[in-house]
Amino acid sequence: MSTPTYALNDGTTLPAIGFGTYPLKGEDGTAAITGALDAGYRLLDTAVNYENEAEVGEALRRSEVPRGEVRIQTKIPGRHHGYDDALASIRTSLETLGVDRIDVQLIHWPNPSVGKFVEAWKALVTAQQDGLVTTIGVSNFTAEHLDRIIAETGVTPAVNQIELHPYFPQVDMRKTNADLGIRTEAWSPMGKRQAPFDAAPVADAARAHEVTPAQVILRWHHQLGSLPLPKSGTPERQGANLDIFGFELSDAEMAAITGLGRRDGRLFGGDPNTHEEM
Ligand SMILES: NC(=O)c1ccc[n+]([C@@H]2O[C@H](COP(=O)([O-])OP(=O)(O)OC[C@H]3O[C@@H](n4cnc5c(N)ncnc54)[C@H](OP(=O)(O)O)[C@@H]3O)[C@@H](O)[C@H]2O)c1
Numbered sequence: 691m692s693t694p695t696y697a698l699n700d701g702t703t704l705p706a707i708g709f710g711t712y713p714l715k716g717e718d719g720t721a722a723i724t725g726a727l728d729a730g731y732r733l734l735d736t737a738v739n740y741e742n743e744a745e746v747g748e749a750l751r752r753s754e755v756p757r758g759e760v761r762i763q764t765k766i767p768g769r770h771h772g773y774d775d776a777l778a779s780i781r782t783s784l785e786t787l788g789v790d791r792i793d794v795q796l797i798h799w800p801n802p803s804v805g806k807f808v809e810a811w812k813a814l815v816t817a818q819q820d821g822l823v824t825t826i827g828v829s830n831f832t833a834e835h836l837d838r839i840i841a842e843t844g845v846t847p848a849v850n851q852i853e854l855h856p857y858f859p860q861v862d863m864r865k866t867n868a869d870l871g872i873r874t875e876a877w878s879p880m881g882k883r884q885a886p887f888d889a890a891p892v893a894d895a896a897r898a899h900e901v902t903p904a905q906v907i908l909r910w911h912h913q914l915g916s917l918p919l920p921k922s923g924t925p926e927r928q929g930a931n932l933d934i935f936g937f938e939l940s941d942a943e944m945a946a947i948t949g950l951g952r953r954d955g956r957l958f959g960g961d962p963n964t965h966e967e968m
Pocket residue numbers: 709710711712713735736798829830851852876877878879880881882883902904905919920921922923924927928930931
């Protein structure tokens with residue numbers, strides 16, 4: 691079954707599911723990312739701080755999939771938030787990836803204590819105007835961070851990539867993004883090592899629909915309107931994680947999975963107001 695797409699607020703589209711590349715590195719990493727392209731993923735999520743942009747670029751060249759069919763998404767780190775630093779960072783990413791245009795350029799974390807995320811956003815706007823990048827967005831931005839960059843530039847991000855999984859369903863942040871016309875992307879979409887594969891709402895739905903618990907969680911994202919970025923180094927899981935468009939969870943199943951949410955459900959306490967990632 692082919693992957694549906696989302697229309698973004700800048701007139702471009704993204705596939706409804708992407709591939710998370712962290713921490714895939716080296717020859718094994720390149721092989722795994724090439725495998726993901728062969729399995730059918732058309733959106734690859736990387737970042738300067740994953741130190742694997744070279745592997746992503748190499749996988750793109752190795753794969754039979756035409757460049758024009760793939761969206762490469764990367765992120766500038768907190769240490770590059772100054773306007774000139776951010777533009778230099780994007781140029782370095784272009785070189786490391788070995789592409790002439792980045793499809794989706796994000797700011798990785800707001801790092802509010804650094805106080806330069808507005809500058810970084812202005813640099814992304816310039817990079818888009820100059821044709822270095824196609825789509826611009828952010829990651830881990832709260833409502834306050836979004837309001838500031840929009841107020842100061844008049845430019846609304848196309849996507850906001852946030853921590854989102856059954857233990858942290860981000861009801862308010864999803865609504866904030868939707869109200870602003872921003873597509874929510876989900877990092878650690880299954881909850882990584884804490885994935886609630888055995889939790890009753892997930893396990894029951896998996897049995898009822900004859901799918902895996904991972905497919906249930908990824909389908910839950912899809913029905914929420916969230917674009918999940920699952921990572922797997924395993925070919926079978928890569929393929930299975932894409933295969934979520936042939937069944938539908940009921941409203942009760944959706945509500946039960948969302949009901950697994952906890953107030954402190956973040957995986958490692960990554961509150962964007964306090965978490966610093968340079
Ligand atoms: N913006 C940010 O701040 C941020 C932060 C964290 C992550 N991310 C992005 O989000 C992506 C995904 O996040 P993540 O890797 O933390 O979490 P995840 O995708 O929720 O979980 C990945 C883990 O689940 C396992 N797995 C994958 N498919 C499975 C399946 N079908 N059944 C059982 N286990 C399965 C993987 O193991 P195997 O590889 O062995 O299959 C891996 O250990 C990252 O790669 C990165 O691109 C972004």
